[in-house]
Amino acid sequence: AQKVTQAQTEISVVEKEDVTLDCVYETRDTTYYLFWYKQPPSGELVFLIRRNSFDEQNEISGRYSWNFQKSTSSFNFTITASQVVDSAVYFCALSEATAAGNKLTFGGGTRVLVKP
Amino acid sequence: KAGVTQTPRYLIKTRGQQVTLSCSPISGHRSVSWYQQTPGQGLQFLFEYFSETQRNKGNFPGRFSGRQFSNSRSEMNVSTLELGDSALYLCASSLGGSGGVYEQYFGPGTRLTVT
Numbered sequence: 707a708q709k710v711t712q713a714q715t716e717i718s719v720v721e722k723e724d725v726t727l728d729c730v731y732e733t734r735d736t737t738y739y740l741f742w743y744k745q746p747p748s749g750e751l752v753f754l755i756r757r758n759s760f761d762e763q764n765e766i767s768g769r770y771s772w773n774f775q776k777s778t779s780s781f782n783f784t785i786t787a788s789q790v791v792d793s794a795v796y797f798c799a800l801s802e803a804t805a806a807g808n809k810l811t812f813g814g815g816t817r818v819l820v821k822p
Numbered sequence: 823k824a825g826v827t828q829t830p831r832y833l834i835k836t837r838g839q840q841v842t843l844s845c846s847p848i849s850g851h852r853s854v855s856w857y858q859q860t861p862g863q864g865l866q867f868l869f870e871y872f873s874e875t876q877r878n879k880g881n882f883p884g885r886f887s888g889r890q891f892s893n894s895r896s897e898m899n900v901s902t903l904e905l906g907d908s909a910l911y912l913c914a915s916s917l918g919g920s921g922g923v924y925e926q927y928f929g930p931g932t933r934l935t936v937t
Binding site: 813 | 866880923925
């Protein structure tokens, strides 16, 4: 069975600090996909990134960066120079490619609070 | 392109009643998934529909059901409501298809309160 663990339930930082969110996953499949979503107070989940298990290159998008390490089953997310608008709950999710269709297994989420 | 829309946004029901929630996916998306979000259980997958067929199902009782129409719009129904069904119900759409896993785009959710 697949499982996603986000050990940090809440992180509080001051604006302009960097913040790293940890994500550890478990799966028996060799082909799988990892995702990060942001859930602002409005409630709608916003897609941030999708990464497949064969692509271990790190990715940077503006102030966001992701570090995928298959050896440790981790897919960590860093926000550089955080801003108040980054305050949200962030979810890491996993989808196994062998399963029929699309089914996301989510971690418990990490609440990020960025103080001005 | 318009995003995923869900109606209604808020709903209050009484135990024992039934409820139907609606979801309109992004134009061109053929897969619709439903998730339940509660403070205790987090985000849990309910089911997924693709081309009017249920393609995947989570571990929820049979009181939870859904369907998809030919225009890809989807509805989910919960019968004999229980207090524990109070949750934010999120709908997500994706391109779907076989041979790949696509990113899912979520709607704003329907907040269901059961009293």
